[in-house]
Amino acid sequence: MARCFICGTEATDPEKGPSRWTRAVVDDEQVLVCPDCQTAHTDWIDRAESCPGCGSKKLYKSLGDKVCRACGHQW
Ligand SMILES: [Zn+2]
Ligand SMILES: [Zn+2]
Numbered sequence: 001m002a003r004c005f006i007c008g009t010e011a012t013d014p015e016k017g018p019s020r021w022t023r024a025v026v027d028d029e030q031v032l033v034c035p036d037c038q039t040a041h042t043d044w045i046d047r048a049e050s051c052p053g054c055g056s057k058k059l060y061k062s063l064g065d066k067v068c069r070a071c072g073h074q075w
Pocket of ligand 2: 053055071
């Protein structure tokens with residue numbers, strides 16, 4: 001079960017609309033950040049890895065590769 005890596009809340013899918021949870025890569029692991037922690041614990045963004053191409057922190061992992069959601073860079 002996916003959980004927020006800061007507070008441990010279990011991730012839930014919204015009934016409609018996009019999820020407000022954010023994916024990021026911290027210490028080479030894909031993590032999830034819940035909406036509350038995104039606003040209450042903004043320091044997670046400093047720990048998150050950024051894309052070497054565009055600097056975005058919106059990354060996720062796919063089959064061991066890191067993928068940037070902003071520019072599509074994969075490494
Ligand atoms: Zn949280
Ligand atoms: Zn990028």
